[in-house]
Amino acid sequence: MKFSFVSLFPNLIKPYFEDSILKKAIEKNLINIDFYNPREYSKNKHNKVDDTLCGGGAGQLMFPQPLFDLLDEIKTKDKDAYIIFPLAAAKPFKQSDAIRLAKKKHIVMVSGRYEGIDERVIETYANEVFSIGDYILTGGELASTVMADAISRNYDGVLGNNESLDEESYNLNEDNKLTLEAPSFTKPIDFNNLRVPSELLKGNHAKIRNLKSKLSRCKTKYFRP
């Protein structure tokens, strides 16, 4: 699958794809990425991309022309490109969205800067808008990268072992309820007098499943009552 990142600061995004799992996914040609900088599309003689707010108010806003031209170009090259705007004031991005969006062939992430983007751009081009949390970031680059990461690991082959996806937090249980993963342990079994729960060491898979499911329910109740 492909991600196109629309950003005034592509160098904030690039390094994330130059290491670890996503680097390997790119090397294996599972994931492709490219970048578009709105400044290169500005018809302003100083390549400006921002202007003051209509009706007054602090700060600047990204004005429509560079983004209209840029997104038209992307749409001309690929009419099925699926355009997402990270926005603070949007519905929350969830694991179910990451799983669903991993089926798209081409996702375009449009990062806002300043006080954001003129609403007419969003109205014209957005297939979906998402917030990654109830706080304000300085720009959409982190949010775009976060969503691309969460989506990519659900794309077939990106994780070495697809089973890793089966027992993760935010999967829905048999009652269609959100669950968080049970606490996990590795070796050594005894570290500084802190012992791994003995039930996990006895090889009785039914009992292990039972314990994990109990711990998972406790954790979910505690963090997401």
Ligand code: SAM
């Ligand atoms: N004035 C906007 C508001 O109050 O909703 C905030 C603008 S923010 C400083 C600039 C850009 O960062 C936004 O256009 C968006 O792309 C991105 N952004 C900020 N917080 C975000 C969040 N929680 N989730 C997703 N994107 C966010």
